[in-house]
Amino acid sequence: MIAIIGGTFDPIHFGHLRPALDIAEKLSLTEVRFIPSATPPHRWQPEASAEDRINMVKLSIEGTKPFILDDREYHREGASYTIDTLKSIRFEIGNDQSFSMILGLDAFQSFTSWKDWKDIVEACHIVIAARPGYQIDETLDEYLATRVTDNIDDLKSFAAGKIYFCDVTQLDISATMIRDKLKNQQSCDYLTPAKVCDYIESNKLYGSDK
Ligand SMILES: Nc1ncnc2c1ncn2[C@@H]1O[C@H](COP(=O)(O)OP(=O)(O)OP(=O)(O)O)[C@@H](O)[C@H]1O
Numbered sequence: 001m002i003a004i005i006g007g008t009f010d011p012i013h014f015g016h017l018r019p020a021l022d023i024a025e026k027l028s029l030t031e032v033r034f035i036p037s038a039t040p041p042h043r044w045q046p047e048a049s050a051e052d053r054i055n056m057v058k059l060s061i062e063g064t065k066p067f068i069l070d071d072r073e074y075h076r077e078g079a080s081y082t083i084d085t086l087k088s089i090r091f092e093i094g095n096d097q098s099f100s101m102i103l104g105l106d107a108f109q110s111f112t113s114w115k116d117w118k119d120i121v122e123a124c125h126i127v128i129a130a131r132p133g134y135q136i137d138e139t140l141d142e143y144l145a146t147r148v149t150d151n152i153d154d155l156k157s158f159a160a161g162k163i164y165f166c167d168v169t170q171l172d173i174s175a176t177m178i179r180d181k182l183k184n185q186q187s188c189d190y191l192t193p194a195k196v197c198d199y200i201e202s203n204k205l206y207g208s209d210k
């Protein structure tokens with residue numbers, strides 16, 4: 001079973017890494033691919049370059065099984081739409097293998113505004129990580145509500161199409177919080193791996209001149 005976690009990762013932090021590991025262990029995932037969004041379609045453009053964000057992801061996951069970097073969105077022109085990423089992965093792994101997309105609860109809340117969101121649900125399972133400050137929407141879209149399962153085995157028996165809310169270690173960390181601290185010449189220690197803090201410092205990212 002493989003999964004992806006996409007993100008702007010500007011920068012990557014423990015709020016991405018620990019929940020992704022919790023989900024990998026809970027679902028016995030053989031691979032979790034971190035996919036930095038080169039040109040996010042839906043938000044202001046990232047502060048750090050795609051190269052720096054990719055380097056920080058690499059540093060933060062090296063040596064951690066089953067995490068790997070997948071930089072396909074960097075090599076694609078135009079806006080980084082998730083549906084295009086999923087189609088290209090499906091092309092590689094075939095239609096029979098169980099394949100999940102990990103999303104934080106905040107990202108899931110705007111999911112029905114994503115490009116071709118119904119096709120996304122057909123292409124993969126969606127595993128939603130709890131995030132401090134966000135609650136499951138009681139008025140979940142009907143199309144989505146019928147796909148919710150609390151049975152992990154469904155994620156293994158079906159290749160796609162299920163939605164699973166996953167309890168994970170809740171860390172109230174955001175990339176915005178880290179960028180703000182660095183702008184104020186504060187440290188990002190213990191919010192993201194030390195190697196990422198060192199990279200930010202050496203490359204003077206996010207207005208940090210420490
Ligand atoms: N602390 C967290 N707990 C659970 N999920 C998270 C957390 N932080 C980010 N995520 C999820 O990780 C994915 C990528 O998030 P992203 O790179 O936008 O990080 P962010 O911290 O939300 O960034 P920003 O503050 O710049 O908006 C999204 O699905 C998001 O919901």
Ligand SMILES: O=C(O)c1ccc[n+]([C@@H]2O[C@H](COP(=O)([O-])O)[C@@H](O)[C@H]2O)c1
Binds near residue numbers: 007107
């Ligand atoms: O494809 C879309 O329309 C779309 C709209 C919003 C978000 N996404 C993806 O959702 C992931 C998390 O987004 P973000 O803003 O939390 O980094 C990331 O991989 C984005 O490319 C994708």
